[in-house]
Amino acid sequence: MINKKNQETLSHHLQKLEDISPKQLNKDQKDLIKKMLELLFNDPNTTTLEFENAYRVLIQRVKVGFTFDAAPSEAKNTISLLVKDEEKSFVNDPLKPHNQLIIGENYDALKNLLVIEGERESKVLTLFTM
Numbered sequence: 741m742i743n744k745k746n747q748e749t750l751s752h753h754l755q756k757l758e759d760i761s762p763k764q765l766n767k768d769q770k771d772l773i774k775k776m777l778e779l780l781f782n783d784p785n786t787t788t789l790e791f792e793n794a795y796r797v798l799i800q801r802v803k804v805g806f807t808f809d810a811a812p813s814e815a816k817n818t819i820s821l822l823v824k825d826e827e828k829s830f831v832n833d834p835l836k837p838h839n840q841l842i843i844g845e846n847y848d849a850l851k852n853l854l855v856i857e858g859e860r861e862s863k864v865l866t867l868f869t870m
Contacts, residue, residue, distance in 0.1 A: 746788060750781045753795050760799075773798045820852050 754777065757770055765773070780786045780794050 746781070746791070749788065749791070750777065753777060757799070819855055820848065822852055822856065 754774060757765075757773055757777075760770070776798060777791075777795060780791050786794075
């Protein structure tokens with residue numbers, strides 16, 4: 741049977757859970773932990789010690805879990821302006837395959853190349869239609 745001390749313990753743990761920063765536990769995670777604690781609390785076979793241990797295990801994620809800095813997002817309303825560097829430019833050998841693998845974190849550079857290639861193609865189309 742649940743006594744008043746256990747009810748106070750549940751209330752105390754739920755309040756401590758609410759006090760945890762949203763950066764450490766989001767609302768969905770808090771709701772899930774609350775549900776688990778209430779299920780354990782209402783289970784007649786769960787002892788006070790087991791309830792306390794379950795709370796510690798569920799909250800332990802906050803202490804040892806990974807936290808990440810906010811990732812920079814892609815600027816959708818801007819484009820980088822590239823200037824051709826003749827020293828670093830190269831010419832494809834017509835005898836070699838046209839597609840080559842570029843290794844590294846070059847997403848922004850590749851995105852800009854797509855824009856430049858699109859502009860070049862539109863200029864070529866404009867010249868042919870004139």
